Amino acid sequence: MTRSSATESTRVYRASPDPADHRLAHELAEAAGELLMGMRDELRGAELRAAGDRRSNQLLLARLAEERPEDAILSEESADDRSRLSADRVWIIDPLDGTREYAEPGRLDWAVHVALWSGGHLAAGAVCLPAADLTYSTWRPAESCPAPEDPVVLISRSRPPAVLEKLLAGWPATPRPMGSAGAKTATVLAGRATAYVHGGGQYEWDSAAPVAVAVASGWRVRRLDGSAPRYNQSDVWLPDMVICHPDAAPDVWAALDAAE
Incomplete structure (x- = not known):
């Protein structure tokens, strides 16, 4: 086996058998994206960057607490709860990827990331580009x-x-x-x-x-x-x-x- 062949997809991603996981990842990413787009009309510069990270994270945490209360979360914008290491399911989120680009008027190259890890593999995920009105996900590949x-x-x-x-x-x-x-x-x-x-x-x-x-x-x-x-x-x-x-x-x- 060569080094390159070690990247078989089953070693990285095994789809969750529950279609609701894929749909939830998609919907959460789009909900956070909608929030972030609205904030772009209200704030500017450093204030926008800080508020975007914070508010998007708050939205995602609140929705996951409601929709998947038993699951653990690893977020860029939250303290790392190490109990995730023994959890069966962990949501890995970046509430605002490309914070600098987000605060630059007119730029499209920023995103919201929502992924689910389960049983040693990624199991669902979504990437939303709100300013481009585009979402790719495991629900809609x-x-x-x-x-x-x-x-x-x-x-x-x-x-x-x-x-x-x-x-x-x-x-x-x-x-x-x-x-x-x-x-x-x-x-x-x-x-x-x-x-x-x-x-x-x-x-x-x-x-x-x-x-x-x-x-x-x-x-x-x-x-x-x-x-x-x-x-x-x-x-x-x-x-x-x-x-x-x-x-x-x-x-x-x-x-x-x-x-x-």
Whole structure:
């Protein structure tokens, strides 16, 4: 088994057998997105960023307490309740991914992430891009589409991956900076980019929902070293991720393995 083959989808995502979990993830992400859009008309700058993180988190926590009171929660905006490590089900949420972009008027590349982890695997998820009126989820996965004719790789606006130069030496593509892991994942799922490569530091809530949605939609996922991402870990630091169109994955994986 090569390092790249270690990313079989069943090691990352196994769909919840309860359709209500998938629908709830979708609806929660959209509800938080609607709240955040309304706030954009009321506040500006640092006040908007702080209030957006806080209020979106409050909404998601309240809805989960109502809808799934027995489940644990791991949120970027809440203290880590370590009891989640022995829980059967854990919601992993990023109430506002791309906070900087959210506060920049007119930008679309920010998102709400809602994912469910269960039994060692991601089990449901949703990524909502409110300003683009777009939601991808395991309830409504992306439809298959061809990879772009001219390869495009999406990277962080502020922390481009150190491996980028070596990757492009083995797989020529046009790098394009963009905010929010969710926004980059949605762009790949829409067929407007070939891959999203991140290597500048992230946490579980940054990638859980994007990974769940990508795998459920048939796209390929791995870490830079070829291993499969793992969630609901004691250390929630998960600094790198690659999401790629399935047709391009062999070439991208080969270039990444050569770059390591």
